[in-house]
Amino acid sequence: MKEDLLKENRRTFLKGGLVLGGLALLNPQNAISNxxxxxxxxxxxxxxxxxxxxxxxxxxxxxxxxxxxxxxxxxxxxxxxxxxxxxxxxxxxxxxxxxxxxxxxxxxxxxxxxxxxxxxxxxxxxxxxxxxxxxxxxxxxxxxxxTDTAKNEISFVMLNDIHDRPKSIAHLLDLDKGNKRDFIFFNGDVFDYQTDEKQIVDHMIQPCVDYFARTTPFVYVRGNHETRGKFARDFAAYFDHVGYAAFTLGPVRFVILDTGEDKEDSHPVYAGIVDFDRYLEEQAMWLEQEITHKEFKNAPFRVVLMHIPPRYSGDAHGAVHCTELFEPIMNRGRVDLVLSGHTHQYKVHAPDKKLNNYPIIIGGGPLEGTRTLTRVTANKRQMLVSMLDDSGKEVGQYRVSAK
Ligand SMILES: [Fe+2]
The missing domain is CATH 2.60.40.10 (Immunoglobulins)
Known part of the structure; x- marks a missing residue:
């Protein structure tokens, strides 16, 4: 049984056409006790x-x-x-x-x-x-x-920081009812921490299946909360991919970063069994390569999706480490937009010539009145971001024109 599940984990990494990074390490101890x-x-x-x-x-x-x-x-x-x-x-x-x-x-x-x-x-x-x-x-x-990946116009919506409130998934997606999106993006912290399979099914997969996931794909990256709990090492086997990645869709090169934990690896709550500093450094080396690829350089727009924003989320170790590692590379790579979550306070941060040369748009959540649905459309000329709060009111907007 364990070998079967190990294969499932391995399958997560053996995909063509996508630049993938590691999450579910091939350790037999990661296998699920079925x-x-x-x-x-x-x-x-x-x-x-x-x-x-x-x-x-x-x-x-x-x-x-x-x-x-x-x-x-x-x-x-x-x-x-x-x-x-x-x-x-x-x-x-x-x-x-x-x-x-x-x-x-x-x-x-x-x-x-x-x-x-x-x-x-x-x-x-x-x-x-x-x-x-x-x-x-x-x-x-x-x-x-x-989806025709060469098409001229693309769109997606972002959900973030659901935090074990499965009804929020349908509630927020209802705000976008009638629009056919290329994908739904979960930008981390769908859960508070990982407990068991039932939690993954009841609090995410089943609400997605009921609403859209039989016909529209989702893309998912972990937040810091998905790294916690006794089931965190089994979690990745339930998904095709939840780590760092890059792909091209229409005019956009998407880069997904897995921003790990917010506290230092040596913090007592992790009890010595996390290794996020090295994992983020691995991603920074990968990102250095990614920005040299023609798919990245030649794309009309370059969008980075990451749970912990590369600025504006306090001075905890994880946030500072993300700034130090990723911001210089993203500035050099002329990133056009970063979409994040984590702070639980939605906000549009305009580019700053001395710091982040790109806008950082942070979705809210998880409480009623603070939740957001972030909608993005892009063609070769422009990219539009519209953030709705959970009453459907637009609370953030940003336009990026092609350079
Ligand atoms: Fe978070």
Whole structure:
């Protein structure tokens, strides 16, 4: 079982077309202690499907089953003909046989709507030379638009600092009802700390599945609170990716930084088992490389998404470390916009010629009256940011024109 889950963790890092950084280190101690398959327990899909993507003409379809399973996705361009079949990534010749399912569809056509359904076959008993299958469960047929990454105009919305208030997800997304976005971005601190699988499902995945995630992908980066709690080392296995990354969508090069913790690694609350200084330094070295790539340099706009803002969030160690490490690189790279959270006080900070040469827009939350939905649209000429509070009133706006 642990090996199966280790493969799930490994799968998180083995994706093409996306510049990835580490989060779920391949340590067997990170593997999840799954419940043993009990024959009297109903075999079912606990949650899903939910979509994540790196915008490389592929999409990852994830779901969770109540017991280990052999799983796949059936898909095609017509809902009546799901003629193709895709499995989770094999590792050392073995297909996955886990509860946490992730199937990546690749080689998709840009701008085409695909229809799909998830299928899982229960592994009832797993003996060395005799595997016995049980029930097969099939999800309903769903669809998604495979975004054309070369398109002229793109848009997304940002949620941040939900802090274990799952109703905020639907409430805030309702403010944007009727708009089709390319992705939903979670900028950290969806949770207070990580406790168990039920928390991840009930407080994030299921609300996302109910609202949008069967048809629209989300992109997610950790905040400092996702690094806390006894389940923090299992957390990444529930997602395609939650660490640092970069991708291009339309006129925007997106860079995602995983800003780690707010206190020094030696703080007693971490009990000696965190290593964020080194993790941030690793990202700074990666960012130095990223700003030299043509995808970054030639993009009409360069947007950095990071939970702890690179300024304006106090003088705690994590915030200061982010400033010291990332600000000089982002200034040199001529970043156009930074979107953050963490402070729980929404605010638009204009560029400062001596400090941050780019605007830093910070979303609010998590309490009623302080929550925000940040909406971003971009074409080759301009990028517009509009921040709404949870009553739908615009409380922040910013326009970036192409240089
Ligand atoms: Fe935070």
């Amino acid at each position: 419940p043993v398959n009990k024959s009297d327990e109903e075999f079912k899909i606990i949650t899903g499907p939910y979509l994540q993507t790196n915008f490389g003409n592929g999409i990852s379809i994830l779901w969770i089953t109540s017991k280990d399973s052999a799983s796949w996705v059936e898909y095609g361009e017509s809902p009546d003909s799901l003629e193709k079949k895709a499995y989770g990534k094999s590792d050392l010749g073995l297909k996955p046989a886990s509860r946490l399912n992730c199937v990546k569809l690749t080689g998709l056509k840009p701008g085409v709507i695909y229809h799909y359904r998830i299928v899982s076959k229960e592994i009832r008993s797993f003996q060395p030379y005799k595997l016995t299958y049980g029930e097969t469960v099939t999800g309903s047929t769903e669809s998604f638009l495979n």
